Amino acid sequence: MPMLSIVLPVYRVQAYLRECLDSILQQPFQDVEVIAVDDCSPDHCGAILDEYAARDSRLQVVHLTENVGLGEARNVGMRHVTGEYVWFVDSDDWIAPGALAAVADRLRSVRPDVLAVDYAKVWWNNQSRRSKLSQLVRAEALPKVFTLAEHPNMIKLFHVAWNKIFRREFLVQNKITFPPGLYEDVPVGFPVLILADRITVLDRVCIYYRQRRQGAITSTPGYRHFEVFDQYDRLFSHLDSIGERAEPFRSLVFERMMYQCLLVLENPDRVARSHQREFFAALAKAFNRHLPAQGYTRPQGRERVKHLLVARRAYTVWLFMRMVFGLRRKVEAKVNQVKRKVRLRSRLRMRYYRFQLRRPMDENLAVFSTYWGKGYGCNPRAVYEKMTELAPAVRGVWEVKPGEEGSVPPGVETVTIGTLRHYQVLARAKYLVSNVNYPGWVVKRPGAVHLSTNHGTPVKAMGVDQLKFPAGIKGMNMNWLLKRCDRWTYSISPNAYTTEIWERAYPCGYETLEVGYPRNDALANATEQDVAEARERLGLKPGQLAVAYLPTYRDYEFGSDALLNVGRFADQLSPETMLLVRVHHFDRTIVGGDHPRVIDLCDYSRVEDIYLAADVLITDYSSVMFDYAVLDRPLVIFAADWDAYRANRGAYLDVFAEGPGATARTEEELVDLFRSGAVFGDQATSARQLFRKRFCYLDDGRASERVVRRVFLNEPVPAPPETGAVPVVPAEQLQELRSVEDDSQLPDPPTVDDEANLSDAPDALVGR
Known part of the structure; x- marks a missing residue:
């Protein structure tokens, strides 16, 4: 029986899965099994898991025939666990070097029901921030082992599953399982602390919590975020079933509910403005439904005002308060925007371009470009020639640098970069096709289609991955690069290897066309x-x-x-x-x-x-x-x-x-x-x-x-x-x-596992 079992639900994380698996399987600590649950992932995750399982017998892969969601996937993994302790890890995060050995040492020395570990948030641009666990540990002066009754303030531990390691028998005896739906950690994260007789905290960053630029469900607006109320209903029902042992913590859990739901409400990446009133009303109902009969006191400061407004269902006042709090930030952003516009409007051609943007879009016009106007070739050429055959109604125009007009074959229409006609076709074309990025000032109109054909299968680190290797960046502005990539409607990939890398290196909202390279x-x-x-x-x-x-x-x-x-x-x-x-x-x-x-x-x-x-x-x-x-x-x-x-x-x-x-x-x-x-x-x-x-x-x-x-x-x-x-x-x-x-x-294996395309010079470097 292994000391530690790691349950790894996997769904649409092909860009990050290898890093997660490597962070576990390449650590010196070997007394571990990994139960990976392929939740019917539509990408290449299943194949990647099978590849790793063929190399390492500690990895067991369970392939589901239908998508069941994160909670049920964890439950499926739990049914295959044989280890003494269980760690539920999200497959787009990764384990810190040496963490497994440190976790095992603490488990052996303490034999807890629950071990909480510290984590750090890591953003796509390599910025990171450690959690506030260390501050909480120091403030509480925690002993090595304690109960929540002894230190009730530890209810503030982030209630997710992945920052805790559980004794398997403790979960089984208390019938702890994950519910369906979003925010599935809520009905689990609080009860396990209440029920545990032995809690310990490892004040060390053991897991890196990836903050994805795009693609995470928690940063995708929609009605699914209303499921947080269902989960808190389940939680309070569970507290009722626990009985007297849970009563001292009911008001603390209520405060955490308000804190989390208000964060969700105020995050436009979760609750769109059009849904705010409805979410606020649902929160007010949850407030009245779960308000403790005793022990609850309103927090201080701004949070106190928020609680009061929710209790009184005063959405209009809350909205006004939000506008006031955000006014300064919006004014500063507007000033910067105006400054940028002033610089653009001082150029006559840019005024002309913006005028053309107001004219009707030409549904049958496509602009093609290779290496910022360096002639006629690469993937755009192959796409153009096949387009003229299969979609003859679409007219293709090639943008070329001054002096490069002769590099295009006779009969192929061109436009010289920098001319008024160039600005006109860029503004009015429905299709923009290039193997690099168009300049930052190019606007993607509603209904327009930008096709990034790319121009190479990556060997070297590119995109976001280059942040790990500053010697190769040379002043590249990664924010501006990704804003250019945000315009992509489609991105061509020649194989699964490249798709996996580009999703990580260019975390934008395009549709990947994994079809092979047209130029080949x-x-x-x-x-x-x-x-x-x-x-x-x-x-x-x-x-x-x-x-x-x-x-x-x-x-x-x-x-x-x-x-x-x-x-x-x-x-x-x-x-x-x-x-x-x-x-x-x-x-x-x-x-x-x-x-x-x-x-x-x-x-x-x-x-x-x-x-x-x-x-x-x-x-x-x-x-x-x-x-x-x-x-x-x-x-x-x-x-x-x-x-x-x-x-x-x-x-x-x-x-x-x-x-x-x-x-x-x-x-x-x-x-x-x-x-x-x-x-x-x-x-x-x-x-x-x-x-x-x-x-x-x-x-x-x-x-x-x-x-x-x-x-x-x-x-x-x-x-x-x-x-x-x-x-x-x-x-x-x-x-x-x-x-x-x-x-x-043989050289040592590379420590990186990422790459992608590029943008226009000098913000990116060509990957040929």
């Missing part, structure tokens, strides 16, 4: 003739071996040996080998590029030609590895600065352990890979097949069609191809692949 349709559908034509366009001759080198951008200080010296490398390969070199468009440095067998393709607009022409690809942390893998050709990872890169920029993928082929840390190792033939060997091939199965299973050549049908034709997303692929790491295959390598040569 050209690779999946490529013919021998396409390959021959691409090689001819790049000047390659028959019989030449084409090796492409496409490294990513380094947004931190790095040594000169981080990038490959392509001239020196070419000298050590056969004379028939040509190097196709294209560095990131933020970096134009090619080390050793003046070699006769090195072709500089930095200004070549169509990277797909390089993919098709290349027999082998060398890269490091660039997303090009995922695109090139569609062709099922040899890939090599050359990552000389891996340790520095992941420390400074962060990485989601261990490119040595999870990469698509042979790997090298030095130029000498890279040369040996080619001379020995290891680049084309069985081990490299096995790694590539596993990589393709994990990341390329949606690349069937129809991603563009799936996007166009959903976005422009308003059809449901077509079913993905039946490939038999798995969207998560197949544990047994990954372990087998790793086992053939010398473990001592």
